[in-house]
Amino acid sequence: MTFEKIIIIDNCGLTQEIIEQISNLSRHKITIYNDYPADDAETLARIGDADCVLVSWQTKITAEIIAQTTSLKYIGMCCSLYDEASANVNIIAAREKGILVKGVKDYGDEGAVEFIFAQLIFLLKGLLKARWKDEPVELKNKSIGIIGLGTLGLMVAQTALHFGMNVSYFSRTRKYEEEKNGINYLSLDELMQSCDIVTTHLPKNTILLTEREFELKKTNSILVNTSLGVPFEKEAFLKWIANPKNFAIFDADGVGDFIKEFSGHDNIILSDQFGGFTFEAKQRLSEKVLANMKGFLEI
Template sequence: MFKQITIIDKTGLQEWAIEKLGKYSENPIKVYDDIPSSEEEAAKRIEDADCVFVSWNTQLTAKVMSNAKALKYVGMCCSLYDKKSANVDIDYADKSGIMVKGIRDYGDEGLIEYILSELIRLLKGIGKQQWKENPVELTGRKVGIIGMGTTGQMLADRLQAFGANVSYYNRSRKPQVEENGVNYLTLDELITSSEIISLHLPKNTTILSEEEFTKLGDGKILINTSLGFTFDKSAFDHWISNPTNYAIFDGDGIGQHKEEYDKSENILSTEVVAGWTIEAQERLSQKVLDHVIAFINNESR
């Protein structure tokens, strides 16, 4: 049981989940539906909280969390891959005895639908752009996936259903993926052999530099729906200046660069976060709720 649960920003937690969380807070839950404009504001919002829920939009730094003297639980309503990509200072939380729980695999279905939709439109010239002179199919296309987590595996499965020739690169090999007919390649091999590359990596990861873009060459398609750029921006700018190259981004993938690239005819983007569907929010809510209930039950033993 908590004394004060605070939802610090627009987390996507559904009303039914917030109502259930209310049973575990002695005081009424404080719910904020916007993003704190500063560290000071974020710190003020949680100063009396012992349990905080936060989206990826807000940074819970050591300074922010230190203002909440009773804080013992942080529920991240977003993915937690590692310390580097987290918007919560995990080191501070560990030293302070604060449990931090993130979730995974809640928006993948909607994200995959977006990728396939935009890719097929580009291949066939259904929208304003068309990849090649004549419409082409996904069948037989050489597609490389960088980052073979849940999203990468789901994309590989869907692409194979269309008859694409799918390969992947990942820090560690995935035998079960290879058993399903997806070829493992080194990063260099994948870049040089693929016509289409889709990036699925944690935030703050940079995997493509000028050298990789040079090897990728022209007449290619790059897809990025990771949380922010996963490549060197200046190298990408040079590569995308060739009109035979195309890039596809969703709202997470293009981030703060949306306005800058709006006039580029070979960049397809949207402000919409492709995986942020009502179904994804339902899955997110259930996963977040399951984590906090497990924490409470363990603490009460």
């Protein structure tokens, strides 16, 4: 079986080799867009009469768009699908119209973990313009608090343990098995008050850190955000980061619309690329997207 028409509606980051294999799954020549739709009208126009669409996390496919599609049967998300509420595709509207939506899990976790610790090491060793301490310091015996102990958060915890760090976490659900391995549970208040480094790994549109949490946060500490979006109140964060003894590290995923306001602070470290989207991650993503499409055709 094949699709009638496949549209890659934005820059999904797929490898050329996989795109060629995807072409073989379409009866008609596939259409590939390497930029992003300007608005919903352009997104709908790009979808047209396609029965298969591939989309990155940066383009929204809303309920209104889905309602106006005529032939769509499959939406392949070239990104992780954490939950229905935070997805850039309206999963409920798609389901009601009989359209299957498939995402990709865990393709960039290794790169994201390496990004976190690479940036931390550069900061702690005094290799950046901003300096956390007057002298280079070690990760060993520093306290790290992880907010969100999912797959990525757990990988960060395990890596931190290898560095000899004191590892704590906060999650809405306790991870009792992981606590047997030297990862300590703390309330959010306790974690913010006690940890030298706090990392966040939360779904998109999750606002967990408010002015109250930032007021509790240990002075001369580091916040690392690799959440898809910013899990805090902007004004509360800007007030906290105004203290030059506090530092923040952002993956490009976590900068969002705030980049102009963030870029004026020497103690905010901004990456101009997605920390988890390495060459290897791109390969894994592409292979999983292709496998999902083949799986749909075999149903």
